[in-house]
Amino acid sequence: MSLLVVGSIALDSIKTPFGAVSDTLGGSATHFSVSASFFTSVQLVGVVGDDFPPSHVAFLKTRGIDCEGLERAAGDTFRWWGEYGQQLNHAKTLDTKLNVFETFRPALPKNYCKPTSLFLANIDPAIQWDVLHQVARPGIVASDTMNFWIQGKRDALLRTLKDIDLLIINDGEASLLADECNLIKATREILTMGPKWLVIKRGEYGAVLFDGTTFFSTPAYPLETIRDPTGAGDSFAGGFMGYLSRVGKKDGATLRRAVVYGSVMASFNVEGFGLDRLRTLTRQEIVARYQAFHALTAFEAGPVLFDEVHEVHGKTHAV
């Protein structure tokens, strides 16, 4: 039972209305791995520079994450500088330095080649395709992407999409990829590109799952304390894929629970800067919030209106 992930590993400098941090542990593969590590065994593929603090690797290892695929290259680690306004819903990128990430071409360790599930985090779609074809076909293959690749490497992205089972992107990316403002029409269009399932992340508004026939839609967990949204989408994907990997099923009810576990992990992630909140998180807290999520969204299917018409009034006016 192993979940392989390839993506970015970064040192993030983040400013929000609630504080600022410099060179904190970040990146898509990092947030994903730490989130997923609460559910399953994770194998991490990524690159860091020779400036990457050994304490960060030590932390990943305490989470049970297999770091054999973590390449250390000469040069500096990928860095991102970002800032959020009062609304916290949009990151303004101040600067990006790809550094060792720019020339990264992953070569997987031998014992990484039979993962039970695979997540291709936000990274060049050519690298996503390459990693996917270095492994025996896993039980489930999912990927993320972003506007930069949708616009700049569309052909490579479409090639990757043909080979995956599930795409996890946000609503803006879905609209751009499908060239369609209406989210429901966009989801139908995207499923013609290859994936069997699509998960749309909507930030503070929740997430939507579509299997080509049926929609599942869930709001986000209501939070009074949101310190830093960085990595929320990757934490979502980590909870989602981690849960699927753990239970080893992909039926409709399981996928719905996975969306909620993803939402739970994202909700914890944003409570602290970078990965801070996940450093102290416990499984008991995850289970409690999953239950709270159910209480937040549950309503009774019945009695239906017509029964109540009959019970309460006996007669009704014109319909």
Add this chain to the structure above:
Amino acid sequence: MSLLVVGSIALDSIKTPFGAVSDTLGGSATHFSVSASFFTSVQLVGVVGDDFPPSHVAFLKTRGIDCEGLERAAGDTFRWWGEYGQQLNHAKTLDTKLNVFETFRPALPKNYCKPTSLFLANIDPAIQWDVLHQVARPGIVASDTMNFWIQGKRDALLRTLKDIDLLIINDGEASLLADECNLIKATREILTMGPKWLVIKRGEYGAVLFDGTTFFSTPAYPLETIRDPTGAGDSFAGGFMGYLSRVGKKDGATLRRAVVYGSVMASFNVEGFGLDRLRTLTRQEIVARYQAFHALTAFEAGPVLFDEVHEVHGKTHAV
């Protein structure tokens, strides 16, 4: 069992990417009444000019709406001109002519004075307060408002809020009223102003109910065809209050169902221009969409993660 509503009655001219209409039947009290009429008996308080087509009054009466409180004044009916862009999430007001609405001071017919529930639709808060104090205290009093009154008539609005049970507003209005970006903090703040319950409408993202302790959150129904969002919020309120009025209860489970019926009515309203979709709507369709809403949002509370850890793996790695 009667639901009294006071608010605007308008002739709307609307342009969206999917068409345009001129002088179509609109207004907060109108959308509310027609929506609520599927659930309960409605008494309508409002004013129209001598140009108001008799066919509109005839339509309201076919919906079983009591129009004794519909005043006809010398002059033109309130008119609104609006336009929506491709995203359909924001109306750009091109022009407004208050006309007879400007000097409207409702005097309620005698048999309107004991409603079982009351909705103060979006209108001058001084008029809301005045209407509320012309009736014997109903079982539930709810109101809407808008930025114009929050900013321009705050004192009158706060006086009305002290006397109501439930406020139904959108997320932007909640932030403005509470002077707080975080929606959860804003809801807590607003409940200190008087209402026992707060419903926040989030348009395409659904709705949130808060009772001071517990949140209920539901997404919007996913629609491929959205022709005109005008009146969606009023249709929501009509379904919400209509349902509460019908069942004559206001416990937590009933309020949650009311939010979903409100969401159902809003989802139908936006499928056509103005009130067009509600003209052909049936109760069977309402019930079917309520059930579809349940299917859209339901997920299993269990088995919880720890049980599954035990069942699926037998052992787990470090937590």
